Amino acid sequence: WLIAMTGPFLLPACSKQAYVVGESTRTQTAPGFIMLPPKVDIVLAEDDSGSAFELYDDLSREVPLFLQGLESKGWDYRFSLIPLTTARRIDQALVSHFDANWALAGRNSWISPFPGATPDFPGLSIYSGYFREPQEYTHFLRSDDLSNTRHQDEPGLQNVLQSLLDPQAQDRFLREDALLVILVVSNGNDTSGVTFCSRQDGWIGPCEEAGKPSEGTQASSFEALRDGYEIIKPEGQLRFYAAVSKQRSENCLGSTTSLGYRYIDMARALEGKSFDLCTRSIRSVLGDLSDDLVAQ
Secondary structure, three states, X not given: OEEEOOOOOEEEOOOOOOOOOOHXXXXXXXXXXXOOOOEEEEEEEEOOEHHXXXXXXXXXXXXXXXXXXXXXXXXXXXXXXXXXXXXXXXXXXXXXXXXXXXXXOOOXXXXXXXXXXXXXXXXXXXXXXXXXXXXXXXXXXXXXXXXXXXXXXXXXXXXXXXXXHXXXXXXXXXXXXOEEEEEEEOOOOOOOOOOEEEXXXXXXXXXXXXXXXXXXXXXXXXXHHHHHHHOOOOOOOEEEEEEXXXXXXXXXXXXXXXXXXXXXXXXXXXXXXXXXXXXXXXXXXXXXXXXXXHHO
16 A cells, blocks of 8 residues: 655555656656856877977877867866976967857857856856967977977976966966866876986986986985875866877887886876877877766
8 A cells, every 4th residue: 555645756665566656746847957067177298309290290180179079078178288398388278168258259159057157257267368269279289399409308297297386377277176187198208307327338317227226216206296296186186197108119100219107107196097109099099088087
């Protein structure tokens, strides 16, 4: 038998009964809910050494498609690119159409992120001086941005960290309520804070690898860098991804590559993933990154 309730629910008592939709259930409407677009701030750190010559064309073509895919899935993104080894401030950004800059200056393609939002609502737009339409964005690397002057020196992790700790980036690019995603693309290995030594055969490399571990700084420098990244965002709001060579190769993207183990280790430490740049296309790497963001 069933006990009637003052609502659409029916309580089973003596035996298992099927739930029956009554008239009161059919006529009532749910209070509703609002699906807010998830926010993600993306920084791509692209290798600007001469050995990365084959990368820059693919990235400038594939990244806009990647961002379009995020927007089609309902993500509110901000994106900026910095060179991996050359200091440059974050001062341009590509943004989703949830950003209120798209409602200004006759653009008229703004998408309201929630009912009742207006373009002047606080927090809905990036600093207008950073806003760029896709055809105006000039920070994708070009062939003349690539250089071999650093040789083995690749202070990538340090350079990215300094860019993100810059007060201007903190105030005008990064959002407190957004997931921060860092993607490093390199066919080398990080050397931030690493001391180099010579072996008897003339080879020059990190002191630990040259048989002089007492003079090396790989472990301590890595810990300091990891701690630096962890202060940028609260726990759980930062993901580090690395598209690097997972082995030393004489012919990866037309060049000699180093095992990018420092980037791989940082991805592991900061809840991200690493991808093998020598066996994966940029398109597939970005596709996996998009899937991982959606899953999270």
